[in-house]
Amino acid sequence: MRITYRDAMRLAIRDALLADPRVLLMGEDVGLYGGSYAVSKGLIDEFGPDRIRDTPLSELGFVGAGVGAAIGGLRPIVEIMTVNFSQLALDQIVNTAALLRHMSGGQFSVPIVIRMATGAGRQLAAQHSHSLENWYAHVPGLRVLTPATVADARAMLEPALADPDPVVIVEHAALYNIEADVPDGITCDIERAAVRRPGSQMSLVTYGGSLPKVLAAADLLAAEGIDAEVLDLRVLRPLDFDTVAASLRRTHRVVVVDEGWKSGSLAGEVVARIAEECLFDLDAPPRRVCSAEVPIPYAKHLEDAALPQVDSIIAAVRQVIA
């Protein structure tokens, strides 16, 4: 069935609501409005306002309520409109959801799924263009997922809800309109990274909204005779480094593409792990393509210049392969 990423998310949420009466969706404008990215459109008609629960603009309050509901036996899916606004709820995510099990000596699990949109590229200016998923990937106790394909958007929610611990699902807003054929009954392994394009000369490691750019770059490189493998990390925490290591032990060259700012980025973590565990497998220093260290500007030409692009990815590959 050919569906959009947005449809895939909606179908996954609908399946979860049908499968388990403890599941509810809550967040700003998830109900009557249909979700700010239209992910939950129509669900309130089918499931009612108690299970598709509109909240006031109280990120700290409703994320904390989701945490409490999870501790109390529900399986809440909490939608925060974007990662930018999730900063208002950081306390509940980082200081409670992530810590509670360990801090209580194993007495409480927090089976909450927190969904949020992320990323730039739509001229929404600095306060609506962050890629802060790396902040969550820094915190023990959380699982951080970045569905980058329609298939993963369709299949990730079920295992995320089955996880007894808090899961943060970060959806790049530029992906909601992509389309693909997704077979029925598709599943997703939320422990493992995915090889999106096999290749032999070069490993391109990325995740989330950068995946389409990296695949486009790989196609152009193939036309020049450079055979690049594309890895989608898919799980930012706990990171599946084995899949990365296996790839670059074949290719011996690596570029990491990450829309986050370079300093303290997830790409930095990946490169550090490569340095610790695979340094002597490399034939060239690794390179990172990240966002420029600047608030993302509104003007399109400046925004384009600030973000990883197909051209800058290809340029980095040429440096590594030269």
Place this chain on the structure above:
Amino acid sequence: MTTDRVRLLADMYRIRRMEETCAELYGLQKIRGFLHLYIGEEACAVGALHALTDDDNILATYREHGHALVRGVPMNSIMAEMYGKASGCSRGRGGSMHLFDATRRFYGGTAIVGSGLPQAVGLALADTILARHGITVCFFGDGAVAEGAFHESLNLASLWHLPVLFVIENNLYAMGTALARAQAQTDLASKAAGYDMSSSVADGMDVEAVHAAVADAGGRVRGGWGPHLLELRTYRFRAHSMFDAELYRDRAEVDGWKRRDPITSYSARLVADGVLDQAGVDGLDRAARDEVAEAVEFAEAAPWEPVADLLTDVHTARGMS
């Protein structure tokens, strides 16, 4: 009712003697980290928790030793937690500020001011959806009233008509900042009106007044009338924590409140009412001291969690949820 009144007094003694010993153990470096004593405020936890049921959810703050104890967490496991031992109620991972007991619906023990309130809303939402009958009681201090979490949570609880009893333990200071230096409106109970919520105020130095107020407010909440905000007016006799020169308040003010000590005043009341004689009061005190001595012995002998277990329970072991 006579037995219940004795139990109220007995539990206040248990908290007082336990915490006095904790302070000594802190000096001996047996207890480390932060230690926030509840001494002076015992009537709040004792009066409140005796008016609640086992089905109710309890959330407290980092000044929660008394709440945990009265809720039924054994003193041995509280003291072992203070020591950081594996027999502690949080296996030594939480310490003084993070006492937890899932079997008693005691949800901690949080050290982020105000963070319990949104969780209380969620616990009450879960109870409502899952058709359970308990209410959720969330204790916090006057300092938390300045947090956004307070206002967001009162609004949510009222908007969704959830069974939450919010209890402010107003001890007049947010750490070292006096209420009047932090709040434009110092009548804290009045803030409920902004959320179309009922509220009440009780004397937090009078254990029976607290009991009556919580029984009344809890009954309202239990009866489906929506959330309620109860302000208990109390006072902390000791420093905010163990590192506090108390530069922010007058000795005379502290002494004035100490003359209203909830334990001595209630002891006198029970003697005057003929419920206990002085020997009976002394017996409660001695029993509390004996229980504390045993708890210290237990904590001293308790094992440490093996370092090999450091990483367990960062995530739930599969098959254990």
